[in-house]
Amino acid sequence: MEAIITIVGFLGAGKTTLLKHLTNSYIDKGWNPFIVLNDYENANLDATQLTDKIDPKWIKPLTGSCICCSGINELRNYVNRIPQRTNGITLIEANGTSDACSLLEFLGVGLHDRFLPPIQVSVVDVKNWQKRGEHNELESNQIQVSSLIVLTHIKKISESRRLLVVKELKERNPFAKILTMDAIDITLLPELLPSKNTAKKLEHQKAHWSSCSTDLPTLPDINCIYNICAMLPKSILRVKGCTKIGQEKKYTYFERNPDGEVFLRPFNGEPITGAKLLTIGPGSDPSILEKTIKESFVTANLRLPIKTNN
Template sequence: MKDVYLFSGFLGSGKTTLLKTMISQMKDKGLKPAVFMNELGQMNMDSDAVEEGIPLKEILDGCICCSGSEKSEAQIQTLLAEEDFDVLLIETTGAAHPVEALDAIFSPLFAEQLNFKGIVTVADSKRWMDRNSLSPQIRSLFLEQIRHADLLLANKMDLLTEGQQATVVYEIQSLNPKAQIIQTIHAKIPFSALEKLSPLQNEEVVKAPVSKLNLNAKVLKFEAPVRRELFEEWLRALPDTVFRIKGYVPLEGDKYPHAFQFAYGMAQWLPEYMKMQNQIVIIGEGLEGVELP
């Protein structure tokens, strides 16, 4: 049987960073990982994080837990039939309810081939502090992702004071007292923390499907390079309902675009050394008026 871990967490919490870290550690231990990724929009920038040679399947513009469950079963079945691997890592979209996403794993087509180890939820500690500013539907999903975890990563602890850190850990642990909680920066934990997992007997699921969240994904394409200063001014003016931006931004004076990530008001730029599509994906609520500068 192949061990399966499901990575959950809201948009921009650090799930893909955790995925990359686990892939590296598994390979160091001689294990062969495979990855199944889910994205809300029609493009999956996060799949670039999965290094070449790792078996990868993905489902776009849908949700593992909703209308895409049959597609998910087919993708996992294809992985099992065509690829040689020891561990399956499933990264859900940030808009997915983790327990609903288990439907694909427990398909009668291949359930006896998989050993589900547990749900690992990456919780953005800074977003937790400001959770009451989220819309009721989004806040409900955020809390559900934490409540149903078997292992909780209180991530981005470096952005909080010591007092805030203690408050976050106490409050998150109170919401899910059965799960182990680990304070992290950049979602860094040893693979041994996952190996010890066994799924908890969770309470009744309160469903919060994407269809009720009013979340949208929007692709914006660049017609020409932009000045970084003007682009960052545009970022600062975006509404709080923009939860996540990722993609490739062409900057004036640079030959290749920069890989770009944005979550909760914080931007990350990484240089690229090859030609990429000059576009970004924006995920959030009420994106009708959001256009490039």
């Protein structure tokens, strides 16, 4: 029977990083993973980053719906149509605002009997755990029915902070295993059982934030990325983008986490939807994105040296 592993966690916790780690590890061990990614805006952007070791036909991006509620039927129907493979395993990454309890409860209803009951892996950002203000309840909800909790963002974190977070996680979910990413034994994941923990209900509609995207032109220099991320409202919890810088031929991917930290890395290949800037969270509006991009160009022009005719 084929295992289904759903990956949940707050925006920017490291879900896609874990997904890529699991995908590559399973492929290296001779497994045949099928991947489903869910995001409010342009799930293709993250999907493209997984295609260095897996054929795109084994990846399904689901954009524009939330798979724990409005998109659950679409997800279930798609999973049932996944082709049977030798050593098959299905990996599902939920969007960062998913009601993880509802997702696990509803996903297993109506799946074909060739699948094992879905299990859930939650990604927890140790640095920012329960520092989300009004969003703490959502983050707490996302670990309640997980069989495994993976700790991320642990560099430069004190031991006392790590122990505090682990203690709080065990209080909320005493049945889950708690590991760091490098300690995961992928061969044991399909043997995990669904959680026995009793979950508290979440008013999930509160987490249905706005999202939007806009085209992103080639930027004059790398500082434009940092300026864009800094100028966008703090109410926007997630910023992602992909574009070219200056005369570079390859694309650069960037993201701003809810705590404001910005990460850049080379983009794998070429985005099928073209260069984009996308945001998730209150305040997301195409006009704000477009205004911010224009302002970043103005700032860039002030940095460029003045050309003189000699």
